[in-house]
Amino acid sequence: TQxxxxxxxxxIKIAYIDQGKLELVKFPTRQMAKAVDWLKQHFPQAEYCITGGKSEVLQKRLEQSVKQIVEFEATCKGVLRLLQDTENAPPEFVLTNVGTGTSIHIVKPExxxxxxxxxVGGGTMLGLSKLLTGAGEFGxxxxxxxxxxxxxxxxxVSHIYEGAVPPIPGDLTASNFGHIPHSPEELNPSDLLASVIGLVGETVTTVSVHAALQYGVSSVVYIGSSFIGNDLLKKVVVDYTILRGGTPILLDKGEYSGAIGALLSL
Ligand code: ATP
Ligand code: MG
Structure with a gap:
């Protein structure tokens, strides 16, 4: 099996083909031993292509020779593959991978x-949420x-331009966390969590839209596990990209792009 x-x-994201069907599996990197056991048990004879920051560690634990490829090559390859199944896929775009941190690429045909x-990325979401509310689990x-x-x-912005017509859209955030009440006890944990997601979503969107303007493209493709089951982050990123003049695309299964790209490299 490849x-x-x-x-x-x-x-750790894993992609393989079983009976003609693409299978996708993930494990927490903290439980790498569990992932390795699972791989050795299910695929005693496997051919691996590995990418990502923990490739070296994983390769040592697999105790067999593996192919390694550069993370962003794998990610781009996987994204282009997933886009083949997407309607109205853009020919060129900014690719924003909201993982533990956030990485931004320009993808053009040539x-x-x-x-x-x-x-600012998924790790920020977990860290600030824990510090502000004690919530430590992504779910x-x-x-x-x-x-x-x-x-x-x-x-x-509309809060600042009280009673006046603002020169920029009033719905833009003037200041993330800039409106904390005099008695912060009035805030519910959910208010803080929503604003943490807002901060992360708006930051990655802003950086992406600026990149799009700089390189003359209009679409932004967003991937990364930070979006898994995270409708609020998706909404922030989609709405804010549109508000800033870009065209957002949230790629289904996008968090597996690197693994799929690695699989395609075998
Ligand atoms: P990097 O590419 O920066 O090395 P990564 O590839 O591990 O990191 P992703 O898997 O794309 O990053 O995203 C990690 C983020 O996804 C976490 O920071 C968290 O916000 C979110 N996340 C989604 N599901 C989980 C989960 N089951 N456990 C922990 N974090 C999760
Ligand atoms: Mg990653």
């Missing part, structure tokens, strides 16, 4: 390259956040 693996800072990123965060009210925490 197996593609993207061993990231937080999650070339693709990494242009930068931001340390708990995405479940609670939609019940929160961001206007209790964040300052909008």
């Amino acid at each position: 197996i593609g693996i993207d061993a990231g800072g937080t999650l 070339e693709h390259f990494r242009i930068g990123g931001t340390g 708990e965060i995405v479940q609670e956040a939609p019940h929160g009210l961001r206007e209790k925490v964040d300052l909008k």
Whole structure:
């Protein structure tokens, strides 16, 4: 069996074909031993292509020779493959991978390259949520956040331009966490979680839209496990990309792009 693996800072993503069907599996990177046991048990004779920051560690634990490829090559390859099944796929776009951190690429038919990123990403979502509310599990965060009210925490442009017509859209955030009440006890944990997701979503969107403008493209393709079951982050990113003049695409199964690209490289 051929197996593609993207061993990231937080999650190990695995892609393989079983009876003609693409199978996708993930394990927490903290439980790498469990992932390795699972692989050895299911695929005693496997051919691996591995990518991601934890490739070296994983390769040692697999105790067999594997092919390794550069993370962003794998990710781009996987994204282009997934886009083949997407209606109205753009020919060129900014690719924003919201993983533990956020990495940004430009993908054009003739070339693709990494242009930068931001340390604000899925790890920030987990870390700030834990510090502000004690919520330490990703599932708990995405479940609670939609019940929160961001206007209790964040300052909008329309708040500043009180009673006047603002020169830029009033719905833009003027200041994330800039509207904390005098008695912060009034805030519910869900309000804080919603605003943490707002901060992460708006930051990655802003950086992406600026990149799109700089490189003359209009579409932004968003991937990464930070979006899994996270409707609020999806909504923030889609709405904010549109508000900023871009065209957002949330790629289904996008978090497996690196693993799929690795599989395609075998
Ligand atoms: P990087 O590419 O930066 O090395 P990674 O590839 O491990 O990291 P992803 O798997 O794309 O990153 O995304 C990790 C983020 O996804 C976490 O920071 C968290 O916000 C979110 N996440 C989604 N599901 C889980 C989960 N089951 N456990 C932990 N985090 C999760
Ligand atoms: Mg990753």
